[in-house]
Amino acid sequence: MIKTDQFRKRLKIEINNEPYVMLDVDFVRPGKGQGFVRTKLRNMMTGSITERTFKSNETAKPATVNDYDMQFLYNDGDGYTFMNMETYDQVSISPDVLGDAVNYLYENMEVSVAFYNDMPISVDVPNFVELEITECEPGIKGNSATNTLKPAIVSSGFRLNVPLFIDQNEWIRIDTREGSYVERCKRPEGR
Amino acid sequence: MPQHIGTFKSRISIAAFLHSGRGLIAGRVSWPAPHRAELSDDSGVVPVPATIAGGLEAGVPYWLALRCDANGWTEVYRAQITPNAATADLFAKGTRLKARARIHQAVRSFFLERAFVECDTPVKVPCPGMEPYLDTFAAGNAWLRTSPELHMKRLLAGGFEKIFQFAPSFRKNDIGSKHREEFLMLEWYRLWADLDSLQEDVQQLLVSLADHAVDPAYFRQPLRVATCAALFEAYLDLPLRDHEDCAPLRACLEAKGLSWAPEDDWDTLFFQLFLNFIEPHLGYDRPTLVTAYPASQAALAKKAPVREGEMPYCFRFELYVKGIELANAFYEVTDSAVQRDRFIADQAERAALGKAVYPLDEPFLAALESGLPPAAGIALGLDRLVLALLGGANFDEILPF
Known part of the structure; x- marks a missing residue:
């Protein structure tokens, strides 16, 4: 578990089984009473941005998110199949997860895929x-x-x-x- | 190396030189264009004469002193400036740091013009303030103060009617964009006064400082005043009827998609809602006073008589400017027995939280016992006020170190 005094920008935490990355972290103390840490978080699955305050003594669960270099193979109608370039494992990714990336795919294209708990959550294409x-x-x-x-x-x-x-x-x-x-x-x- | 002892006694400001056209001037050389050098001091700017500029390396900053007399220009002193980790930031922020100093001066004048007495009270104290959630630094067998309030109220009890202080204060582990462990608190107190007088002071202070602001019109507006209960109604549709029943606050947090923990007391739930859904709206169109805080958050403020069907509240307000909480004001507790009970409750809460338990401030309680007429006092974060006036998001932008 990660304590609030270790909260930093780009830290990845888990809330309700979804991974979030911290965009902003700031300490606030209301006039009287205990301190809080105000955070701005991006949901790594949906991309939506939320704000959330943590009590100063609260902890958050770290989220393990790994990026892999993958190659686009084909689209079989059910999903888009990618291959891990190190392990040659293949995985099918839905258009929802691909988001805008789906607009730029071509055969053998190399992309970066973020996995959270072995589940693909986002695909980054080159600029x-x-x-x-x-x-x-x-x-x-x-x-x-x-x-x-x-x-x-x-x-x-x-x-x-x-x-x-x-x-x-x-x-x-x-x-x-x-x-x-x-x-x-x-x-x-x-x- | 030439010695310069005594050389600069005849130095005049660049502003004066622009009148006289003669004399010894000194300052810093900067380069507004690749081959145009300017010499500036706090009073003004002159172009560096071509005969001198020719000897300077283009683009390089210098400390430079020049004399202009009947024979023309002569160079008196020159040293290259090599900004480094210690100075680069100071040069970069120089304009804002000097603006901050002028604001401090204006604040001091504001109080002196209104016949306040500037006071100073001990920084190292045996009882640093009892608030359960504020921590400070041990200093030998004493502590660094979290605020000067107890000593300033002793001055009131000792016959001072209107006092103010620029008070360096300390709060351990309060570190953020608008929190530092060491900061400058502006506190002022009035005998024979209540929150209305302080509201008037705040209004006049903001107006008097408007000329220092990036957006003067904002600071000239009349204050908006809203009670805590009204804000909860307006932004959360949540009527506050008491400060004990956690159920409606928990339900409201859930409805907003936020979690709560069973150990969160009513005040913690209140702050979660306040910080997330109310504070982000406060003071953006004009400076705003939040009043009538729940009686459970009275600290050193008098509590109002309880009325049936209304949340018990205390005589306390907070000032918000552009989303920043700037100040906290109390209509002061003057009854020593009430004050003693609150301190004892605070001690118990500190002990329960596993924090250092400070001794009761007996001289302060004795001062109340000797008799203190109605009084009101306010603590304002001076660094935050400067930040709000000059515009900025982080103390680093306006503090030198």
């Missing part, structure tokens, strides 16, 4: 990924404007807006934090 345009209106040559956009679909099935000059089967780089087009790029090696 930038390169994907092929599978569907869009034909590109308008010579139109180099980047502020006029048109809809497009990439190989993962994700829809986003791209500049008018982008053509079908071209490759683009996407910022996965924003879900937005960054630039046109070459087909990455081995893809």
